[in-house]
Structure formats: structure tokens, C-alpha cells
Amino acid sequence: MSDSLPGTLGSRPRSAAQASGPRLATLLGPTGWARRALLTTLSIVLGIGLWWILSKTGFDLPTPPQVVRRARELLADGTLEKDILASLRRVVLGFALGCLVAVPVGFLMGWYEIARALIEPWIQFFRAVPPLALIPMMVVLLGIGETPKVVVIFLSSFLACVIAAFQGVVSVDRTLINAARVLGASDLTLFLRVVIPASSPYILVGMRVGLGASWATLVAAELIAAQDGLGFRMKNAQTYYDLPTIFLGVICIGLLGMVMDRLLLIAERRLTVWQERR
Structure with a gap:
């Protein structure tokens, strides 16, 4: 019965999970800051790697x-x-x-x-x-x-x-x-x-x-x-x-x-x- 009563102790875990759902989706979703930070870091690493490769393969860099x-x-x-x-x-x-x-x-x-x-x-x-x-x-x-x-x-x-x-x-x-x-x-x-x-x-x-x-x-x-x-x-x-x-x-x-x-x-x-x- 406690699960069906709003505001009771038994309903809190489900409410917390529901509240954390959108936050987790925002964090890991396509527009989340974690995804952007990961892609930005990957872009920087790839750019430096390409620069290093070009400097080692005959380019005067x-x-x-x-x-x-x-x-x-x-x-x-x-x-x-x-x-x-x-x-x-x-x-x-x-x-x-x-x-x-x-x-x-x-x-x-x-x-x-x-x-x-x-x-x-x-x-x-x-x-x-x-x-x-x-x-x-x-x-x-x-x-x-x-x-x-x-x-x-x-x-x-x-x-x-x-x-x-x-x-x-x-x-x-x-x-x-x-x-x-x-x-x-x-x-x-x-x-x-x-x-x-x-x-x-x-x-x-x-x-x-x-x-x-x-x-x-x-x-x-x-x-x-x-x-x-x-x-x-x-x-x-x-x-x-x-x-x-x-x-x-x-x-x-x-x-x-x-x-x-x-x-x-x-x-x-x-x-x-x-x-x-x-």
C-alpha cells in the first residue's frame, strides 16, 4: 500500500530513480557535456597525431x-x-x-x-x-x-x-x-x-x-x-x-x-x- 501513496517512504526510491533518469540521459545523451568533452578531446588528439605524422613523413614541420x-x-x-x-x-x-x-x-x-x-x-x-x-x-x-x-x-x-x-x-x-x-x-x-x-x-x-x-x-x-x-x-x-x-x-x-x-x-x-x- 505504501508504494501507491504519494509522499510515503516506500515511494521515494522510485521517484529518485525517475528524477535521475533525465539527468543520466542528459549526461550520456547526444547533447550531453560528457559526449562533447570526449569528442573534443578525441579531435585534439587526432589533430596532434596528424601533425606529428606529417612532420615525420617528409613535410618540413x-x-x-x-x-x-x-x-x-x-x-x-x-x-x-x-x-x-x-x-x-x-x-x-x-x-x-x-x-x-x-x-x-x-x-x-x-x-x-x-x-x-x-x-x-x-x-x-x-x-x-x-x-x-x-x-x-x-x-x-x-x-x-x-x-x-x-x-x-x-x-x-x-x-x-x-x-x-x-x-x-x-x-x-x-x-x-x-x-x-x-x-x-x-x-x-x-x-x-x-x-x-x-x-x-x-x-x-x-x-x-x-x-x-x-x-x-x-x-x-x-x-x-x-x-x-x-x-x-x-x-x-x-x-x-x-x-x-x-x-x-x-x-x-x-x-x-x-x-x-x-x-x-x-x-x-x-x-x-x-x-x-x-
């Missing part, structure tokens, strides 16, 4: 132990840490400034017809010009200090993020805007409570694209009379045909970019919990 040994040497004298911090500082500063400027500009373009007509032609013009092509002009106008490096990275992130912010605003459901107006929402309330939340997925995706563009521009930006940085170290290693250092720079840039992208992805998921996902 350094082996993974050679790169690890070079990393230890550069860490021992502080060079690698200095280069990572220098590159990270430039990317974070240029990317942050690019996003801070791009979001309000994108909102203005999407919300006001006049602003769109005035600003959009220039955005489209500079999108067609690679930021790297502006390096000679930046050197002439801004010198060879840190400023031109940050400005080049700023432009690459800004142009990616501003289009996403603009698209987010123009994609807001008009029904939501009309409903808010009917309920008496002011323009400021409408903007803060409807437009910004509805366009945030677009903005965060644009930020991820802008972050990738910032790292992609880093190496070229550090060619502007830099004395440190991963791009500078790779360019300097090219002169001496130092392949382990070049590979180490590529790996560091890839890992740093991946970590920052994961952080943006976590922020995106937390800020857009209301959005339906597959």
Missing part, C-alpha cells in the same frame, strides 16, 4: 616536442609571457573600443532613417577596404607607437559589430514595438526594455565575429615597428627560419582567441536565456 621545448625556453626567460600580454592588451583594447562605438552607431542606423542615410554609405565604403590596407596611412598619420596598432584592430572589430547591431535593431518584431507603445511606454523605455533585449543576440554574434577579426588583424598590426607581441615574434622568427617559434605563435593566438570566444558564448547564453534554442 616541427614536431610537437620541438614546439613544447621552444615554449619552455621562451617561458623561462619571460619572452613568451611578455609577448602574450602585449598582444592580448592590443586585442582587448581595440576590440572593446570597436564594440563600444559600434553598438550605439548600429542602433542609430537601425532606429533613425536620417542616421542610416548619413552613416551607412561610409560603413559600406570602409567594409570594402581591408583594415590592413590602411596600415601605411596609419603609420603616416599616427606614427609607429601603440596607437596605429590599436586603431587597425579597432576598425576590424567595429566594422563587424556595427552591421550586426544594425541588423538586430531592424529585425525587432514590430508587434512588440506597437504593443509597448499601446501600453504607454516612452521612447527610452521602449528602447531599453524591447529593442536592446531583442537585438542582443545579433550584437553578441557580431561581437564574436569582431573578436575573430581582431585576432586575424593582430599579426599585421604588430608589423608596425613593434618590439613585442606574438605577431612580432613570428615575423622575427621568419627571418631565421625558426619554425617552432612560428608554430608556437600560431598556437598561442588560436588558444587565446578560442578562450575569449568561449567567454563571449557563455555571456550570450546567459543574456539570451529567453531565446528558443535547438
